[in-house]
Amino acid sequence: MKIKNLIYYSVGITLVAASMVTHAADRKIETAPPEFLKMSNPNDVDDVDKKIMKNAKKLYKMKCKKCHGSDGDGKGSAADDMEVKPTAFNKPGYLKTRKDGQLFWILKKGSKGSEMEGFGPGTDANLSDEEMWGIITYMRSEFTK
Numbered sequence: 001m002k003i004k005n006l007i008y009y010s011v012g013i014t015l016v017a018a019s020m021v022t023h024a025a026d027r028k029i030e031t032a033p034p035e036f037l038k039m040s041n042p043n044d045v046d047d048v049d050k051k052i053m054k055n056a057k058k059l060y061k062m063k064c065k066k067c068h069g070s071d072g073d074g075k076g077s078a079a080d081d082m083e084v085k086p087t088a089f090n091k092p093g094y095l096k097t098r099k100d101g102q103l104f105w106i107l108k109k110g111s112k113g114s115e116m117e118g119f120g121p122g123t124d125a126n127l128s129d130e131e132m133w134g135i136i137t138y139m140r141s142e143f144t145k
């Protein structure tokens with residue numbers, strides 16, 4: 001009888017664990033509204049002002065690295081115990097599939113149900129649109145694979 005309970009218990013745990021894994025893998029980041037999707041980055045990634053890039057690099061280190069990692073691999077020091085993992089920007093092909101306006105929208109407003117907060121005007125970070133476009137330029141230039 002006891003062994004039978006133990007078996008039920010193990011099967012239960014396995015099922016719960018399996019459903020958690022599937023859930024994380026199935027997660028899709030919400031799609032930005034059309035007015036954002038049609039935006040394009042005011043900076044040219046291949047020919048960007050050095051000052052913009054320097055400032056963006058600094059902001060990324062200060063505000064993004066602890067989750068998204070210095071290589072953009074999503075493995076920053078704070079990422080370990082997060083249920084919804086930070087996006088790995090350097091996954092081959094990933095940034096190519098993401099529109100500027102999509103990245104900008106999430107960066108500005110955050111991603112519901114995850115620890116990705118909004119960084120735009122009026123938030124704690126209070127970054128300006130220019131600063132956020134700078135960070136996106138930095139990400140595209142450093143992490144696109």
Ligand code: HEC
Nearest residue numbers: 029063064067084085086087098103106111114115116135
């Ligand atoms: C506290 C951890 C944390 C910090 C700090 C953080 N992020 Fe995130 N970020 C996440 C998580 C978690 C996700 C995944 C959200 C989801 O799955 O809904 C994410 C998702 C994103 C996305 C969405 C990618 C896509 O494909 O749509 C962008 C863009 C992004 N982060 C940019 C940034 C930038 C830029 C910074 C710094 C200004 C930053 N994040 C700081 C945790 C963080």
